[in-house]
Amino acid sequence: MDINVKQISKNYGSFQALKEVNLTIPSGKITALLGPSGSGKTTLLRMIAGLEMPDSGSIYFGDHDYTTKTVRERNVGFVFQHYALFHHMNVFENIAFGLKVRPRKDRPSKQDVQRKVNELLHLVQLNGLDRRYPAQLSGGQRQRVALARALAVEPNVLLLDEPFGALDAKVRQELRRWLRQLHEQLHVTTVFVTHDQEEALEVADQVVILNNGQIEQVGTPDEVYQHPKTKFVYQFLGRVNVFHAEVNDGRLHIGEALFAAPDENIQTKKMIGYIRPHEVRITRHNDNQKSIQVKVRRIQSYGPIVRLELERLKTNDLIEVDLSVEQANQLNVKNDEILYADLEKIKFFSDSPSVE
Numbered sequence: 516m517d518i519n520v521k522q523i524s525k526n527y528g529s530f531q532a533l534k535e536v537n538l539t540i541p542s543g544k545i546t547a548l549l550g551p552s553g554s555g556k557t558t559l560l561r562m563i564a565g566l567e568m569p570d571s572g573s574i575y576f577g578d579h580d581y582t583t584k585t586v587r588e589r590n591v592g593f594v595f596q597h598y599a600l601f602h603h604m605n606v607f608e609n610i611a612f613g614l615k616v617r618p619r620k621d622r623p624s625k626q627d628v629q630r631k632v633n634e635l636l637h638l639v640q641l642n643g644l645d646r647r648y649p650a651q652l653s654g655g656q657r658q659r660v661a662l663a664r665a666l667a668v669e670p671n672v673l674l675l676d677e678p679f680g681a682l683d684a685k686v687r688q689e690l691r692r693w694l695r696q697l698h699e700q701l702h703v704t705t706v707f708v709t710h711d712q713e714e715a716l717e718v719a720d721q722v723v724i725l726n727n728g729q730i731e732q733v734g735t736p737d738e739v740y741q742h743p744k745t746k747f748v749y750q751f752l753g754r755v756n757v758f759h760a761e762v763n764d765g766r767l768h769i770g771e772a773l774f775a776a777p778d779e780n781i782q783t784k785k786m787i788g789y790i791r792p793h794e795v796r797i798t799r800h801n802d803n804q805k806s807i808q809v810k811v812r813r814i815q816s817y818g819p820i821v822r823l824e825l826e827r828l829k830t831n832d833l834i835e836v837d838l839s840v841e842q843a844n845q846l847n848v849k850n851d852e853i854l855y856a857d858l859e860k861i862k863f864f865s866d867s868p869s870v871e
């Protein structure tokens with residue numbers, strides 16, 4: 516069952532936290548809500564959950580308007596950053612909680628609860644820990660219990676708010692992979708909030724990038740990373756080199772490099788170009804018109820990549836270029852050497868804040 520968010524707006528006093536947001540959350544997939552602090556991620560998640568009402572707009576679960584339905588009616592499962600486990604209950608009781616508090620007519624039998632909890636313990640790889648109390652578990656284990664508890668009620672949608680935010684980097688990494696594997700088995704429609712780009716790109720099927728209460732782009736991890744639609748997305752998702760370009764005689768100039776000007780922007784005098792460090796090609800000889808001359812300032816290895824810090828000869832601006840170790844060995848770059856940086860893969864935007 517897809518969830519459709521239609522023209523949702525939310526104000527807190529005079530502050531607009533969400534502005535006419537439209538979004539489809541596809542059934543059986545993981546959707547990441549990604550954005551900087553204050554961009555509206557949690558507000559959107561809470562609207563889907565039914566914890567918060569929109570000022571305008573509606574939310575559909577499948578073909579049904581759920582805008583005014585309660586949290587319980589929506590049947591959502593939650594996991595928050597800070598473990599919301601009951602400290603006086605052991606793991607078993609925590610996981611069973613949602614089943615045991617159901618109205619009598621819907622409540623499963625004791626044996627069924629036992630069976631269900633055992634299944635879930637197995638699924639979240641916590642067999643044998645059912646009698647432990649939350650205080651006797653690691654942070655990662657507690658989050659897995661929280662997830663099992665959320666899944667126990669077979670929710671329509673699983674909502675995770677920075678679920679791994681409080682854990683250290685290594686545990687986070689393990690849990691991401693684990694969540695992805697778990698999802699491959701269960702296919703529960705999942706929405707998770709994160710401000711960690713890597714986490715969103717690694718875990719989600721669909722990434723939604725929010726900025727100032729609006730959606731900048733929706734796409735697969737590959738689409739948003741490889742083909743950012745806006746300047747914001749370019750800058751938010753990873754490192755990027757920024758160049759100012761001038762339109763002259765129907766062509767775009769970055770120093771000595773020349774590019775075709777996009778037709779629709781032909782009147783614009785200035786544009787701004789973005790290119791990621793791994794998209795810049797380094798050559799010893801100038802083999803096309805899209806290259807600028809640079810001097811090597813610094814060479815640094817980071818595991819599988821070699822990062823070059825290059826200085827543009829004409830402007831002294833610094834450019835970052837990432838090479839694979841193999842490429843770097845082949846080129847055999849030396850400090851202070853003069854090289855060419857080919858900017859063929861650059862993407863241009865209008866150089867004004869409002870027009871893309």
Ligand SMILES: Nc1ncnc2c1ncn2[C@@H]1O[C@H](COP(=O)(O)OP(=O)(O)OP(=O)(O)O)[C@@H](O)[C@H]1O
Pocket residue numbers: 527530532550551552553554555556557558559710
């Ligand atoms: N109950 C509230 N009252 C007033 N302002 C609020 C309330 N809830 C959220 N806001 C404001 O709305 C904006 C969006 O908040 P939200 O929590 O959705 O952002 P976020 O993207 O999840 O940020 P973070 O990553 O910091 O949690 C913020 O500027 C926040 O201060």
